[in-house]
Amino acid sequence: MNITRRQMLILLPAAAVAWEAVLAGTPEASSNYKMSDHWWGMLIDIPKCIGCGNCVRACQTENDVPDGHFRTWVERYHRSDWPMTESGEVTANPLIVPEVISPDGGKEGFPVATDESGKYFFVPKMCNHCADSPCTQVCPVGATFISPDGVVLVDQTYCLGCAYCVQACPYGCRYIHPTKEVADKCTLCYHRITKGLTTACCEACPTGARQLVDLKDPKDPIHEFLKTHSVQVLKPQMATGAKLFYNDLDGSVR
Amino acid sequence: MSVFKDAGHLFRFAGLFVLAFLVFLVVRHYVVPKSFGEYGHYRGAAMGEIAAHPAKFAGHDTCEACHSDVADKKSKGKHAHVNCEACHGALFQRLPNPEQPRPNLYKRFVALIIPPAPPDSPLLRHAEDPSSVKPEMPDTAVLCARCHTASAAKPKGFPQVAPADHSNGVPCETCHQPHNPAIDAGGAK
Numbered sequence: 001m002n003i004t005r006r007q008m009l010i011l012l013p014a015a016a017v018a019w020e021a022v023l024a025g026t027p028e029a030s031s032n033y034k035m036s037d038h039w040w041g042m043l044i045d046i047p048k049c050i051g052c053g054n055c056v057r058a059c060q061t062e063n064d065v066p067d068g069h070f071r072t073w074v075e076r077y078h079r080s081d082w083p084m085t086e087s088g089e090v091t092a093n094p095l096i097v098p099e100v101i102s103p104d105g106g107k108e109g110f111p112v113a114t115d116e117s118g119k120y121f122f123v124p125k126m127c128n129h130c131a132d133s134p135c136t137q138v139c140p141v142g143a144t145f146i147s148p149d150g151v152v153l154v155d156q157t158y159c160l161g162c163a164y165c166v167q168a169c170p171y172g173c174r175y176i177h178p179t180k181e182v183a184d185k186c187t188l189c190y191h192r193i194t195k196g197l198t199t200a201c202c203e204a205c206p207t208g209a210r211q212l213v214d215l216k217d218p219k220d221p222i223h224e225f226l227k228t229h230s231v232q233v234l235k236p237q238m239a240t241g242a243k244l245f246y247n248d249l250d251g252s253v254r
Numbered sequence: 255m256s257v258f259k260d261a262g263h264l265f266r267f268a269g270l271f272v273l274a275f276l277v278f279l280v281v282r283h284y285v286v287p288k289s290f291g292e293y294g295h296y297r298g299a300a301m302g303e304i305a306a307h308p309a310k311f312a313g314h315d316t317c318e319a320c321h322s323d324v325a326d327k328k329s330k331g332k333h334a335h336v337n338c339e340a341c342h343g344a345l346f347q348r349l350p351n352p353e354q355p356r357p358n359l360y361k362r363f364v365a366l367i368i369p370p371a372p373p374d375s376p377l378l379r380h381a382e383d384p385s386s387v388k389p390e391m392p393d394t395a396v397l398c399a400r401c402h403t404a405s406a407a408k409p410k411g412f413p414q415v416a417p418a419d420h421s422n423g424v425p426c427e428t429c430h431q432p433h434n435p436a437i438d439a440g441g442a443k
Contacts, residue, residue: 033305035301047409048409049409050401050408050409050412051405051407051408052400052401053400054340054400058311058339058340058344061310061311061343061344062309062310062311062344063307076407078407109400109403110405110407112403112404112405112406113405113406113407114406115406116406120406120407120408121407122407142290142295142296142297143296144296145293145294145295145296145300146294147293147301148293153300153301153304155296155297155300155303155304157297157300157303157365157366157369158287158296158297158300158366179354179356180356181356187304189309190301190304190305190307191304191305191306191307191308191309192309192311194305195305195309197309197311197313198313200310200311200344203311203313203314203337203339203340204311204337204339204340205340206333206335206336206337206340206341206401207335207336207412208335
Protein backbone atom coordinates (compact mmCIF):
# COMPACT_ATOMS: atom_id res chain seq x y z
CA MET A 1 0.00 0.00 0.00
CA ASN A 2 1.43 3.32 -1.05
CA ILE A 3 0.57 6.25 1.15
CA THR A 4 1.62 9.69 0.13
CA ARG A 5 2.94 12.14 2.68
CA ARG A 6 -0.25 14.13 2.30
CA GLN A 7 -2.42 11.09 3.12
CA MET A 8 -0.22 10.22 6.06
CA LEU A 9 -0.57 13.69 7.54
CA ILE A 10 -4.34 13.38 7.34
CA LEU A 11 -4.42 9.88 8.83
CA LEU A 12 -2.09 10.43 11.80
CA PRO A 13 -4.23 12.85 13.86
CA ALA A 14 -7.28 10.69 13.29
CA ALA A 15 -5.38 7.66 14.54
CA ALA A 16 -4.17 9.62 17.57
CA VAL A 17 -7.73 10.57 18.55
CA ALA A 18 -8.86 6.99 18.17
CA TRP A 19 -5.96 5.66 20.24
CA GLU A 20 -6.81 8.00 23.09
CA ALA A 21 -10.30 6.50 23.16
CA VAL A 22 -8.80 3.05 23.47
CA LEU A 23 -6.52 4.12 26.32
CA ALA A 24 -9.29 5.95 28.19
CA GLY A 25 -10.77 2.63 29.27
CA THR A 26 -13.22 2.28 32.15
CA PRO A 27 -12.83 4.03 35.49
CA GLU A 28 -12.55 1.69 38.42
CA ALA A 29 -15.70 1.28 40.47
CA SER A 30 -15.43 1.52 44.26
CA SER A 31 -13.06 -1.15 45.45
CA ASN A 32 -15.00 -3.35 47.85
CA TYR A 33 -18.47 -2.75 46.47
CA LYS A 34 -19.99 -5.64 44.52
CA MET A 35 -22.94 -4.67 42.38
CA SER A 36 -24.30 -8.20 42.31
CA ASP A 37 -24.71 -8.16 46.12
CA HIS A 38 -27.28 -5.36 46.18
CA TRP A 39 -30.76 -4.56 44.95
CA TRP A 40 -31.65 -1.09 46.13
CA GLY A 41 -35.01 0.41 46.93
CA MET A 42 -36.55 2.77 49.43
CA LEU A 43 -39.21 2.61 52.08
CA ILE A 44 -41.38 5.65 52.76
CA ASP A 45 -43.30 5.56 55.98
CA ILE A 46 -46.21 7.97 55.35
CA PRO A 47 -47.38 8.25 59.01
CA LYS A 48 -43.91 9.47 59.99
CA CYS A 49 -43.59 12.23 57.40
CA ILE A 50 -44.11 15.72 58.85
CA GLY A 51 -43.56 17.63 55.60
CA CYS A 52 -40.54 19.60 56.81
CA GLY A 53 -38.85 19.52 53.40
CA ASN A 54 -35.46 18.49 54.79
CA CYS A 55 -35.14 15.76 52.15
CA VAL A 56 -35.80 18.17 49.28
CA ARG A 57 -33.18 20.61 50.54
CA ALA A 58 -30.66 17.88 51.27
CA CYS A 59 -31.11 16.42 47.79
CA GLN A 60 -30.59 19.82 46.22
CA THR A 61 -27.39 20.36 48.22
CA GLU A 62 -26.02 16.90 47.62
CA ASN A 63 -26.75 16.70 43.91
CA ASP A 64 -26.66 20.35 42.78
CA VAL A 65 -30.26 20.16 41.65
CA PRO A 66 -31.15 23.43 39.85
CA ASP A 67 -33.84 25.63 41.41
CA GLY A 68 -37.31 24.81 40.19
CA HIS A 69 -36.42 21.21 39.42
CA PHE A 70 -36.65 18.30 41.80
CA ARG A 71 -35.16 14.87 42.13
CA THR A 72 -37.37 14.42 45.15
CA TRP A 73 -40.32 16.50 46.30
CA VAL A 74 -43.08 16.29 48.88
CA GLU A 75 -46.79 16.56 48.17
CA ARG A 76 -49.47 17.29 50.73
CA TYR A 77 -52.78 15.57 50.21
CA HIS A 78 -56.05 16.66 51.70
CA ARG A 79 -58.81 14.17 51.26
CA SER A 80 -62.42 14.93 52.22
CA ASP A 81 -64.44 13.05 54.77
CA TRP A 82 -67.28 11.04 53.30
CA PRO A 83 -69.93 11.36 56.00
CA MET A 84 -72.72 8.86 55.43
CA THR A 85 -76.14 8.30 56.91
CA GLU A 86 -77.06 4.82 58.08
CA SER A 87 -78.84 4.16 54.80
CA GLY A 88 -75.57 4.82 52.98
CA GLU A 89 -76.35 8.30 51.69
CA VAL A 90 -73.44 10.74 51.53
CA THR A 91 -74.54 13.83 53.43
CA ALA A 92 -71.78 16.31 52.65
CA ASN A 93 -70.35 17.46 49.35
CA PRO A 94 -66.97 15.77 49.38
CA LEU A 95 -64.14 16.53 46.96
CA ILE A 96 -63.91 13.65 44.52
CA VAL A 97 -60.27 14.43 43.82
CA PRO A 98 -58.03 15.12 46.81
CA GLU A 99 -56.49 18.55 47.08
CA VAL A 100 -52.76 18.21 46.42
CA ILE A 101 -50.24 20.97 47.02
CA SER A 102 -46.47 21.04 46.73
CA PRO A 103 -45.22 24.64 46.99
CA ASP A 104 -41.69 24.71 45.52
CA GLY A 105 -41.58 20.96 45.91
CA GLY A 106 -42.16 21.32 49.64
CA LYS A 107 -38.63 22.65 49.97
CA GLU A 108 -39.58 25.26 52.57
CA GLY A 109 -42.33 23.27 54.16
CA PHE A 110 -46.07 23.78 53.81
CA PRO A 111 -48.58 26.43 54.84
CA VAL A 112 -50.24 25.72 58.17
CA ALA A 113 -53.42 23.72 57.72
CA THR A 114 -56.31 24.82 59.90
CA ASP A 115 -59.17 22.86 58.34
CA GLU A 116 -59.48 19.90 60.68
CA SER A 117 -61.92 18.00 58.48
CA GLY A 118 -60.84 15.18 56.25
CA LYS A 119 -57.45 13.60 56.25
CA TYR A 120 -54.11 15.24 55.59
CA PHE A 121 -50.92 13.42 54.82
CA PHE A 122 -47.60 14.03 53.14
CA VAL A 123 -46.33 11.94 50.26
CA PRO A 124 -42.61 12.27 49.49
CA LYS A 125 -41.99 11.40 45.88
CA MET A 126 -38.91 10.54 43.88
CA CYS A 127 -37.71 8.06 41.28
CA ASN A 128 -39.23 4.66 41.99
CA HIS A 129 -36.14 2.87 40.63
CA CYS A 130 -38.40 0.49 38.78
CA ALA A 131 -37.14 -2.99 38.12
CA ASP A 132 -38.96 -2.89 34.78
CA SER A 133 -38.61 0.74 34.05
CA PRO A 134 -40.52 2.43 31.20
CA CYS A 135 -38.04 5.31 31.02
CA THR A 136 -35.03 3.16 30.20
CA GLN A 137 -36.90 1.29 27.49
CA VAL A 138 -37.53 4.37 25.37
CA CYS A 139 -33.98 5.73 25.32
CA PRO A 140 -32.82 5.68 21.68
CA VAL A 141 -29.10 5.72 22.48
CA GLY A 142 -28.67 3.62 25.61
CA ALA A 143 -27.96 6.61 27.85
CA THR A 144 -30.26 5.51 30.67
CA PHE A 145 -30.33 2.10 32.17
CA ILE A 146 -31.03 -0.03 35.21
CA SER A 147 -27.73 -0.81 36.88
CA PRO A 148 -27.04 -4.39 38.00
CA ASP A 149 -27.77 -3.26 41.58
CA GLY A 150 -31.22 -1.97 40.68
CA VAL A 151 -30.71 1.78 40.35
CA VAL A 152 -32.04 3.67 37.34
CA LEU A 153 -29.22 5.94 36.17
CA VAL A 154 -28.53 8.41 33.38
CA ASP A 155 -25.22 8.46 31.55
CA GLN A 156 -25.10 12.22 31.08
CA THR A 157 -22.09 12.11 28.76
CA TYR A 158 -24.10 9.93 26.39
CA CYS A 159 -27.55 11.51 26.71
CA LEU A 160 -28.80 13.58 23.76
CA GLY A 161 -31.48 15.40 25.73
CA CYS A 162 -34.34 14.16 23.54
CA ALA A 163 -36.62 13.93 26.61
CA TYR A 164 -38.35 10.71 25.55
CA CYS A 165 -37.63 9.35 29.02
CA VAL A 166 -39.10 12.47 30.64
CA GLN A 167 -42.37 11.67 28.90
CA ALA A 168 -42.14 7.95 29.54
CA CYS A 169 -41.79 8.14 33.33
CA PRO A 170 -45.28 7.57 34.76
CA TYR A 171 -44.23 9.21 38.03
CA GLY A 172 -42.87 12.47 36.58
CA CYS A 173 -39.47 11.95 38.15
CA ARG A 174 -37.26 13.19 35.32
CA TYR A 175 -36.48 16.59 33.92
CA ILE A 176 -34.11 18.12 31.40
CA HIS A 177 -31.30 19.88 33.24
CA PRO A 178 -31.49 23.56 32.23
CA THR A 179 -27.73 24.08 31.73
CA LYS A 180 -26.47 20.59 30.93
CA GLU A 181 -29.42 20.03 28.54
CA VAL A 182 -29.51 16.34 29.34
CA ALA A 183 -31.92 14.20 31.33
CA ASP A 184 -31.45 14.37 35.08
CA LYS A 185 -33.04 12.37 37.86
CA CYS A 186 -32.56 10.80 41.26
CA THR A 187 -29.54 8.49 41.29
CA LEU A 188 -30.53 7.10 44.69
CA CYS A 189 -27.30 8.86 45.69
CA TYR A 190 -25.38 6.19 43.83
CA HIS A 191 -22.12 7.91 44.80
CA ARG A 192 -23.07 7.47 48.46
CA ILE A 193 -24.66 4.04 48.60
CA THR A 194 -21.69 2.51 46.78
CA LYS A 195 -19.48 3.88 49.58
CA GLY A 196 -21.61 2.51 52.39
CA LEU A 197 -23.43 5.77 53.19
CA THR A 198 -27.17 6.23 53.04
CA THR A 199 -28.80 8.67 50.64
CA ALA A 200 -28.77 12.39 51.42
CA CYS A 201 -32.57 12.47 51.84
CA CYS A 202 -32.49 9.58 54.33
CA GLU A 203 -29.58 11.16 56.17
CA ALA A 204 -31.47 14.44 56.52
CA CYS A 205 -34.90 13.01 57.36
CA PRO A 206 -35.51 13.85 61.04
CA THR A 207 -38.26 11.29 61.63
CA GLY A 208 -36.97 8.25 59.76
CA ALA A 209 -39.82 8.46 57.28
CA ARG A 210 -37.39 7.49 54.53
CA GLN A 211 -35.23 4.43 54.69
CA LEU A 212 -32.84 3.13 52.10
CA VAL A 213 -33.38 -0.60 51.69
CA ASP A 214 -31.28 -3.31 50.15
CA LEU A 215 -33.55 -6.12 49.06
CA LYS A 216 -30.65 -8.50 48.52
CA ASP A 217 -29.43 -8.09 52.09
CA PRO A 218 -31.13 -10.83 54.14
CA LYS A 219 -30.51 -8.83 57.33
CA ASP A 220 -32.27 -5.72 56.09
CA PRO A 221 -35.35 -4.98 58.26
CA ILE A 222 -37.33 -4.31 55.07
CA HIS A 223 -38.12 -8.01 54.65
CA GLU A 224 -39.92 -8.15 57.96
CA PHE A 225 -41.51 -4.76 57.36
CA LEU A 226 -42.97 -5.73 53.97
CA LYS A 227 -44.57 -8.81 55.51
CA THR A 228 -46.06 -7.11 58.57
CA HIS A 229 -47.26 -3.80 57.13
CA SER A 230 -49.69 -2.64 54.52
CA VAL A 231 -47.19 -1.52 51.91
CA GLN A 232 -47.99 -0.31 48.41
CA VAL A 233 -46.19 1.06 45.40
CA LEU A 234 -47.48 3.85 43.17
CA LYS A 235 -49.39 2.91 39.99
CA PRO A 236 -49.10 -0.85 40.47
CA GLN A 237 -51.33 -1.34 37.44
CA MET A 238 -48.46 -0.15 35.24
CA ALA A 239 -46.31 -3.12 36.27
CA THR A 240 -43.19 -1.01 36.52
CA GLY A 241 -41.73 -3.08 39.34
CA ALA A 242 -41.40 0.08 41.43
CA LYS A 243 -39.09 -0.29 44.43
CA LEU A 244 -40.29 2.79 46.29
CA PHE A 245 -42.44 1.21 48.97
CA TYR A 246 -45.06 3.33 50.71
CA ASN A 247 -46.31 2.27 54.12
CA ASP A 248 -49.93 3.13 54.91
CA LEU A 249 -50.53 4.84 51.58
CA ASP A 250 -53.98 6.32 51.10
CA GLY A 251 -55.93 5.04 48.11
CA SER A 252 -56.39 8.57 46.81
CA VAL A 253 -52.68 8.99 46.00
CA ARG A 254 -51.83 8.93 42.30
CA MET B 255 -12.88 -21.11 -15.90
CA SER B 256 -15.57 -20.35 -18.39
CA VAL B 257 -18.27 -20.06 -15.71
CA PHE B 258 -16.70 -16.93 -14.26
CA LYS B 259 -15.71 -15.53 -17.62
CA ASP B 260 -17.99 -12.55 -17.58
CA ALA B 261 -18.38 -12.29 -13.79
CA GLY B 262 -15.52 -9.90 -13.08
CA HIS B 263 -17.82 -7.03 -12.30
CA LEU B 264 -19.59 -9.14 -9.66
CA PHE B 265 -16.32 -9.90 -7.88
CA ARG B 266 -15.35 -6.27 -7.93
CA PHE B 267 -18.72 -5.39 -6.43
CA ALA B 268 -18.40 -8.11 -3.79
CA GLY B 269 -14.97 -6.80 -2.95
CA LEU B 270 -16.44 -3.35 -2.49
CA PHE B 271 -18.97 -4.77 -0.04
CA VAL B 272 -16.27 -6.55 1.94
CA LEU B 273 -14.22 -3.36 2.06
CA ALA B 274 -17.22 -1.32 3.20
CA PHE B 275 -17.93 -3.87 5.92
CA LEU B 276 -14.32 -3.71 7.11
CA VAL B 277 -14.49 0.08 7.21
CA PHE B 278 -17.73 -0.22 9.20
CA LEU B 279 -16.07 -2.57 11.68
CA VAL B 280 -13.10 -0.26 12.14
CA VAL B 281 -15.26 2.83 12.58
CA ARG B 282 -17.57 0.97 14.95
CA HIS B 283 -14.60 -0.16 17.01
CA TYR B 284 -13.55 3.41 17.60
CA VAL B 285 -16.94 5.09 17.84
CA VAL B 286 -18.63 2.69 20.27
CA PRO B 287 -17.22 3.29 23.78
CA LYS B 288 -15.14 0.46 25.13
CA SER B 289 -17.43 -0.41 28.01
CA PHE B 290 -20.65 -0.24 25.96
CA GLY B 291 -22.45 -3.54 26.31
CA GLU B 292 -20.44 -4.66 29.33
CA TYR B 293 -23.66 -5.11 31.35
CA GLY B 294 -26.31 -4.22 28.82
CA HIS B 295 -27.18 -1.67 26.17
CA TYR B 296 -25.33 1.15 27.89
CA ARG B 297 -21.84 2.33 28.82
CA GLY B 298 -20.71 0.25 31.81
CA ALA B 299 -18.16 2.90 32.77
CA ALA B 300 -21.00 5.34 33.45
CA MET B 301 -21.69 3.72 36.81
CA GLY B 302 -18.13 4.28 37.96
CA GLU B 303 -18.33 7.91 36.86
CA ILE B 304 -21.62 8.49 38.68
CA ALA B 305 -20.23 6.76 41.78
CA ALA B 306 -17.18 9.05 41.67
CA HIS B 307 -19.21 12.18 42.52
CA PRO B 308 -18.08 13.61 45.85
CA ALA B 309 -20.50 13.18 48.73
CA LYS B 310 -21.41 16.31 50.68
CA PHE B 311 -23.39 14.88 53.57
CA ALA B 312 -20.77 13.03 55.57
CA GLY B 313 -23.11 10.89 57.64
CA HIS B 314 -23.53 11.02 61.42
CA ASP B 315 -20.73 8.50 62.00
CA THR B 316 -18.22 11.04 60.72
CA CYS B 317 -19.56 13.73 63.06
CA GLU B 318 -19.65 11.42 66.05
CA ALA B 319 -16.01 10.46 65.57
CA CYS B 320 -15.08 13.83 67.14
CA HIS B 321 -18.28 15.08 68.75
CA SER B 322 -18.94 12.06 70.93
CA ASP B 323 -20.09 14.32 73.79
CA VAL B 324 -22.94 15.65 71.67
CA ALA B 325 -23.76 12.17 70.45
CA ASP B 326 -24.05 11.00 74.09
CA LYS B 327 -26.30 13.89 75.02
CA LYS B 328 -28.44 13.35 71.94
CA SER B 329 -28.78 9.61 72.47
CA LYS B 330 -30.63 10.23 75.77
CA GLY B 331 -33.28 12.52 74.33
CA LYS B 332 -36.11 12.51 71.84
CA HIS B 333 -33.82 13.71 69.06
CA ALA B 334 -31.69 10.56 69.28
CA HIS B 335 -32.65 9.50 65.76
CA VAL B 336 -32.31 12.91 64.17
CA ASN B 337 -29.01 12.89 62.32
CA CYS B 338 -26.56 15.75 62.88
CA GLU B 339 -26.75 17.03 59.33
CA ALA B 340 -30.56 17.13 59.39
CA CYS B 341 -30.20 20.36 61.41
CA HIS B 342 -26.62 21.50 60.92
CA GLY B 343 -26.63 21.05 57.16
CA ALA B 344 -24.15 19.20 54.98
CA LEU B 345 -20.72 18.86 56.50
CA PHE B 346 -19.17 19.12 53.05
CA GLN B 347 -19.93 22.23 51.13
CA ARG B 348 -19.04 23.08 47.60
CA LEU B 349 -17.30 26.31 46.76
CA PRO B 350 -19.35 28.23 44.26
CA ASN B 351 -18.52 26.63 40.94
CA PRO B 352 -18.59 28.89 37.89
CA GLU B 353 -21.24 27.60 35.52
CA GLN B 354 -19.61 26.00 32.49
CA PRO B 355 -20.93 27.14 29.11
CA ARG B 356 -22.37 24.40 26.96
CA PRO B 357 -19.52 22.92 24.88
CA ASN B 358 -19.64 23.43 21.14
CA LEU B 359 -20.80 20.74 18.72
CA TYR B 360 -17.29 19.46 18.06
CA LYS B 361 -16.53 19.02 21.76
CA ARG B 362 -19.83 17.27 22.31
CA PHE B 363 -19.05 14.93 19.44
CA VAL B 364 -15.60 14.18 20.81
CA ALA B 365 -17.17 13.64 24.25
CA LEU B 366 -19.30 10.89 22.73
CA ILE B 367 -16.14 9.03 21.73
CA ILE B 368 -13.92 10.03 24.64
CA PRO B 369 -15.88 10.46 27.86
CA PRO B 370 -14.54 13.57 29.60
CA ALA B 371 -13.32 13.26 33.18
CA PRO B 372 -15.83 14.42 35.80
CA PRO B 373 -15.23 18.12 36.50
CA ASP B 374 -13.19 19.01 39.56
CA SER B 375 -15.47 20.04 42.36
CA PRO B 376 -13.85 22.27 44.94
CA LEU B 377 -15.18 21.08 48.29
CA LEU B 378 -14.67 22.49 51.75
CA ARG B 379 -14.58 19.79 54.36
CA HIS B 380 -15.15 20.44 58.04
CA ALA B 381 -13.97 16.94 58.99
CA GLU B 382 -10.63 17.51 57.29
CA ASP B 383 -10.10 21.10 58.36
CA PRO B 384 -12.28 21.75 61.43
CA SER B 385 -10.93 25.21 62.21
CA SER B 386 -11.39 26.91 58.85
CA VAL B 387 -14.67 25.33 57.77
CA LYS B 388 -17.54 25.31 60.22
CA PRO B 389 -21.11 24.22 59.59
CA GLU B 390 -23.43 27.14 60.08
CA MET B 391 -25.03 27.44 63.51
CA PRO B 392 -28.72 27.02 62.76
CA ASP B 393 -31.19 29.71 63.83
CA THR B 394 -33.58 27.90 66.17
CA ALA B 395 -36.47 30.22 65.33
CA VAL B 396 -36.39 28.84 61.78
CA LEU B 397 -35.02 25.39 62.45
CA CYS B 398 -37.34 24.25 65.23
CA ALA B 399 -40.37 25.81 63.56
CA ARG B 400 -39.78 23.83 60.39
CA CYS B 401 -40.70 20.61 62.12
CA HIS B 402 -42.67 21.68 65.19
CA THR B 403 -45.03 24.40 63.92
CA ALA B 404 -48.53 23.14 64.61
CA SER B 405 -50.53 22.17 61.55
CA ALA B 406 -53.58 19.99 61.12
CA ALA B 407 -51.70 18.27 58.33
CA LYS B 408 -49.01 16.81 60.61
CA PRO B 409 -49.31 13.39 62.20
CA LYS B 410 -51.31 13.73 65.43
CA GLY B 411 -48.69 12.18 67.69
CA PHE B 412 -45.93 14.51 66.56
CA PRO B 413 -45.09 17.27 69.10
CA GLN B 414 -46.16 20.59 67.63
CA VAL B 415 -46.82 24.10 68.90
CA ALA B 416 -47.98 27.42 67.51
CA PRO B 417 -44.68 29.32 67.96
CA ALA B 418 -46.28 32.72 68.68
CA ASP B 419 -48.56 31.39 71.45
CA HIS B 420 -46.03 28.96 72.81
CA SER B 421 -43.06 31.21 73.50
CA ASN B 422 -44.05 34.80 72.72
CA GLY B 423 -40.85 35.23 70.71
CA VAL B 424 -38.51 33.84 73.35
CA PRO B 425 -35.88 31.78 71.50
CA CYS B 426 -36.53 28.03 71.69
CA GLU B 427 -33.14 27.23 73.19
CA THR B 428 -33.93 29.32 76.28
CA CYS B 429 -35.92 26.35 77.58
CA HIS B 430 -35.12 23.48 75.21
CA GLN B 431 -31.61 22.29 74.57
CA PRO B 432 -31.85 21.20 70.91
CA HIS B 433 -29.73 18.07 71.37
CA ASN B 434 -32.01 16.87 74.15
CA PRO B 435 -35.14 19.04 74.05
CA ALA B 436 -36.92 17.86 77.21
CA ILE B 437 -37.18 20.86 79.58
CA ASP B 438 -35.81 18.97 82.60
CA ALA B 439 -32.70 18.24 80.52
CA GLY B 440 -31.81 21.93 80.90
CA GLY B 441 -32.08 24.89 78.59
CA ALA B 442 -29.15 26.66 76.96
CA LYS B 443 -25.87 25.18 78.16
